[in-house]
Amino acid sequence: MGRTMRNLFVAGCVVLWLVPLYLLIVNALTPAGGYTGEPDWLPGDFALLDNMRTAWDEAAIGDSFLNSLLYAVVCGAAAVVVAAMAAFAVVVLPLPRPAAWFWLIYSGTVFPLQIFLAPLFGLYADANLYDTRLGLMLIYAAWAVPFAFFLIRNQMTTMPPEATEAAMLDGASFTRIFWSIHVPLLRSGLGAAFIFQFTAVWNDLLFGITLTRSPEVQPVMAALTTLNTAYSASGPPVILAGALIVSLPTLVIFLVFRGLFLRGVTATAR
Template sequence: MSRPESGGRVPGFAAHALLWCYAALAVGPLILVVIGSFRSNADILRQPVGLPDSLGFDNYLRAWQTASISTYFANSIMVTVAAVALCVAVSAMAAYALSRWRFRGRALLAAFFLSGLMIPAKLGLLPVFYMFQSMGLIDTRPGLVLLYAAGGVPFSIFVIMGFVRGLPTELEEAARLDGANEGRLFVSVALPLMRPALAVVTVFQFAPTWNDFFYPLVLMRSDSKYTVPVGLTRFFGEFATDRATLFAGLVIAIAPLVLVFALATKQIIAGLTAGMSR
């Protein structure tokens, strides 16, 4: 009896060892960047890997003020938050209606939304560019917001629909008996139950929107309207020899992603495992 038990522990130990190795390879460069952001440029050039002498924030102030990271950061915050909020709001309402309401053409409408998952968004750049040009949305933040929000709707509806279909209907039926209309039912009953799925969608839309380099590069013209990924390319060229400031700028760029994942971890796990527990 003891041999199969000990034999089963070896694969488990090997899997954990591989996961820890992968985690070290993934997190190690980030730790080096964070440490380097507190060191002086001369110290980094003399000894690339090492600990800082003191925890000063001069590099962050220089990156934030002198290198215009503050402008790029503000643009990314405005565009990303607005796009994710719009995407989640539209997707939540659409997914709830497609999951709970019965009407003619519901399956066809759901298939239409989900077909967006099969079409690479970059292939539609040329029509989008001409449409934005005719609407005066080139080099505007609202244009980016609408583009990102629309691009995230298919995936968001797919995730939220799968979650809503697994929710019990008893609470909604009780609310209807109490006289709640469909709007009150959605806001007061459905939305709180959908919170894990909404957290998953929010994080999975926030990260690619924040990190996107392609659309701001093509659709934006003014340096004052660039987001962080495009702004960092100018940052790399101007501060290529100032490693300390460069590291500080990179930390500022990735800080919102780390914060969002840290705050939403519990909801993400609940949303991803909701289907397994039923």
């Protein structure tokens, strides 16, 4: 009985997730001029490519798509490197009060992002970082570090200390121990952390609409809101086609690196 209820619950969750996805795809196929105002439950004409082309051109999703790709790759990678160094310092180096350092860094995930917006906006305006790629990349990288640190530190605590001790006896510096021993052994955890941070940066809307205004700097989620407002006359099929474009990179990243992701999540959960 328990297994049956569990299977029914899982099946219900799958249906709840698949129905909106199905409606998104079916209505993105509908020609923009032929949309009646009611969602279509069955596919009709195939106008997906035309709707995608309209979304790509009218709302400048193409430029914003490349912006978000830059932000997600660079900031995700930078956050993982910084987080790995911080985790190495907390776990391996003889720091006083390592638990206090852990909670200090990890506390960056505790507070809601909204409380930082007002002071951050004023700081960015004074420093001429508002509406710049550099300004957005700085906040994305800083925002991504705490959770990446949490994942990598958890995996690093499972590593046997004998490897580090043997390297120290051979005269290896902490820098060489980090890059030659810990980084190769942490490959799955680093990959999982990067996928998490890539997805978080890619899906960000809050900082994108607060710290930018020009299409040349905006991330793709902010451009999608522009498509939903300024270009709403294009019709829901075009907006849904834009949403489909935006969802593709994270889906591709997960499908390509799912093995690395699952190994990394399993390793960090031990």
